[in-house]
Amino acid sequence: MSPSLLRLSQGQLNLLAACPRRFQHIYLDQLASPVSPEQQENMAWGNRFHLLMQQHELGLPLTELELASEADLFDVVQSFIAAAPELFGDRSAAFRPATFRPATFRPATFRQSEHRRSLELQGYLLTVVYDLMILDAEHAQILDWKTYAKPQNQQRLAQDWQTRLYRFVLVETSRYLPEQLSMTYWFVRSSQQGAIALQPQSLRFAYSAAEHERTRQDLTQLLNQLTAWIDGYTAGTDFPRTEELRGTCNLCQFEPRCQWDTPSSSNPLSAWSDMTDIAEVAI
Secondary structure, three states, X not given: OOHHHOEEOHHHXXXXXXXXXXHHHHXXXXXXXXXXXXXXXXXXXXXXXXXXXXXXXXXXXOOHHXXXXXXXXXXXXXXXXXXXXXXXXXXXXXXXXXXXXXXXXXXXXXXXXXXXXXXXXXXXXXXXXXXXXXXXXXXXXXXXEEOXXXXXXXXXXXXXXXXXXXXXXXXXOOOOOHHHEXXXXXXXXXXXXXXXXXXXXXXEEOOOHHHHHHHHHHHHHHHHHHHHHHHHHHOOOOOOOOHXXXXXXXXXXXXXXXXXXXXXXXXXXXXXXXXXXXXXXXX
């Protein structure tokens, strides 16, 4: 297995940093990870929302069938665009099935939905997809749509590899300085069914040269570790477990497999003896 052929996303970096062994089981061993019906429904809803936002950006019309079947989604999109007119131009160019085309922006502004970029680093191809990217002569904006409620821990989101990688790749693949760049998360589905509807909320993260260099150092270290772990895996050695997370390992579907190689488990089948106590949770 050659690291140079391995394409990495922010989700894979997050998993690798959280638990290398789990990364191995999912991406190298290709073990299926169960998804609950509720998660499947949420993912489908999120995919449809992203598609509608892309349609809006491209000026493609909605069909009557789509409007009838996607009423809830359509309402959320309308509320979002009304709450952030600065992102979508004049209010008169709002998301409407009759016109359904974006507003007119300055010629110097470059906008693209679902913009993909890649950066080779340490023999890996780091890949990002921006839900919306807006560039002008002085500033670069990365916009990301989140279809779940606003997280409580802003610092944790700041350390998430999506926040770090998305800004890092754009600086490395453009002429923008870190201080000219920002990334904003929009949480568009801030209410659950039956709850009071809330205005979409956002979190904005600026950038700096110091953060950029810290990200470069952390990425280099993590990718160097990954290369060493892949070399060991090719020779028959598993990726390491994250011992400090043992308190939550019982929530992972791979926990029994990890117990098989612990010194206290002389019999691999003994790891299954307490399976009734292991909670089944979706990834």
